[in-house]
Amino acid sequence: MGQADLPTLSVVIVTYGRATFLERCLRSLHGEGADISQLVVVDASPEPSQELAENAYTGLLYLHAPELAGHMTRARNRALLHVEGDVIAYLDDDVVVHPGWARAVRLGFHEEAIDALVGRTLNGQTGEEDPTQPIGTLERDGRLTAGFAAAAPGRLTVAHGIGANMSFTREALRRLGGFRDDYPGTALREDTDIFLRIQRLGGVAMFDPAAVVDHLPAPHVRGRRFDTRYKLYGRRNHIVLLARHGGLASAQLRRWMQGQLADVMRVPGVRRKIERFGVTTLGLVWGVAAAFRQAGLRPLAPERSGVDASSIRASLQDPVH
Structure with a gap:
């Protein structure tokens, strides 16, 4: 299948105070070649790491935005003002992609009528390839199942995904007006939120075990995970x-x-x-x-409103090739 038949891909990495992890992530993307049309780094660190980033991946767009420190979802939204692809993928700065990750993402959106895709995210935990619960569901009792490291035999529909390895169509993000940026602290649930909003618009999300990354968690800049x-x-x-x-x-x-x-x-x-x-x-x-x-007693509309959302919609209005 030729490159021209597949959607173009912009990859976004948001980072803060983890330059060595960012460099490792960028170097892992080298082998993805022509499957990545654009790579955008939004760095909220006090001091820029532009030279390090550009040495690790030639031709990326580096945005230094220290005013976004502590606001990961605002940094995700900042990238949406600059992306050019038909599909926008988000990677955490502490992942390493497996060969063929970008191609798998593009194929997923080409072969399936979907609005979002979550890739296989390995954490190095024993038994994670064979989860005991269904993958990516929101249960009747409000609990979320994960299982995004599963060695599934193929793609399957999910309700939500994981922020370390998630991708969306340009049109879906345009309709939503970007990410809700008011999940504070650790920003837990900001990734779940956007998948559920896509679902409420009638969209479809899938888990694709072919789009694989290793998630090698970096230490939190503030506090510890699970404290x-x-x-x-x-x-x-x-x-x-x-x-x-x-x-x-x-x-x-x-x-x-x-x-x-x-x-x-x-x-x-x-x-x-x-x-x-x-x-x-x-x-x-x-x-x-x-x-x-x-929120309130009734569900909120999935589409964001306000100046920021309008700016994102205007920027995502037409793909740029």
């Missing part, structure tokens, strides 16, 4: 997510909150139960308060 701060933001942002897509009065949100409290009793030891109860309760109260401000 108390991470857990609090996780619960807060999950409530806002469910409220935005089902409303604060939804049975799904109620079931999820009940499940979180029930999980406290499964923790062994009195001290750990008390600690878990405190974190869970604080996260739930914080989440409900945030959902009243940012």
Whole structure:
């Protein structure tokens, strides 16, 4: 199949304070050759790493935006003002792509009538290639299943994806007006949110096991993964997510909150139960308060509004080849 038959691909990498990881990611993209039409790096670090980035991948577009520090989704949206491809792929700065990743992404959008694609994301964990739960679902009780490292036999439809290795059509991002940029802290659920919004517009997302990356997590610039701060933001942002897509009065949100409290009793030891109860309760109260401000009793429209969304729509109006 010729290059001209496939959609063009812009790859976006958002980074902050992790220059060595960015360099490793960029060097892994070298072998993707003509399958990448454009590579955009949005760097929110205080000091620029433009020379390092350009040495690692010749011809990239480097955007130094220190004012976006701590706002990953705003950095994702900043890239949308510059992308040229029919398909826009987002990679975390701490991934390494497997050979043929870009080609697989392009083939996925060419061969399937889809609006979004999530690739296989390996974390080096034992048994991850054979998950016990379905891949990428939103369950009736509000829980999310992952399984994005699965060695699936082929593409399959999913409800949501993972931000480390996700791609979208230009048109889908245009209609949505870009990412919602108000999932604070660790930005947990910003990736889930955009997949669910695509689904609510009638769009389709698929998991493609051929678009493979190794996710080799870099340390957080602030705090540690799965520390108390991470857990609090996780619960807060999950409530806002469910409220935005089902409303604060939804049975799904109620079931999820009940499940979180029930999980406290499964923790062994009195001290750990008390600690878990405190974190869970604080996260739930914080989440409900945030959902009243940012969502409401009814679901929000999937399309963003406002000046930023309008700028993104205008920029994505027509593909540039």
